[in-house]
Amino acid sequence: MIAERTTKYTDAVKTYMKSAKHATNGQILEYLHITYPDLSATTVHRITTRMLERGDLLCAPPTSNKLSRFDFNLKTHDHFQCVSCDRLRDVELPSDLFNVIQEKLGDCKLNGGLTVQGSCAKCLKKESGV
Ligand SMILES: [Zn+2]
Ligand SMILES: [Zn+2]
Missing domain, CATH: 3.30.1490.190 (Ferric-uptake regulator, C-terminal dimerisarion domain)
Known part of the structure; x- marks a missing residue:
């Protein structure tokens, strides 16, 4: 049950990142919260951490207030x-x-x-x- 939910959220994060290209955990949460009100910051953090580990996301230049930002474009650019x-x-x-x-x-x-x-x-x- 939990795994099923995580997969759904992971797919949602992927879809969002595909169109946003660059985003922080906060931006991902803010956007997905509209569709998934019970999605928590911890879950988003866990999903992006796993995607980074798997190489499904890269680190983009951080925001001006030093928040980590993710990049959907996996080539060096x-x-x-x-x-x-x-x-x-x-x-x-x-x-x-x-x-x-x-x-x-x-x-x-x-x-x-x-x-x-x-x-x-x-x-x-x-x-x-x-
Ligand atoms: Zn501007
Ligand atoms: Zn980029």
């Missing part, structure tokens, strides 16, 4: 992070750029996957009041 709303977007930066930055870093090492920051289209629109 780069991110654009909005400094206003904190949203992440996958972006493909030229590999030359990676090498140039690595060269500048000298002894420090890039881990693969760059994160660049700026203002997203939505926030820019809001700021300009259009």
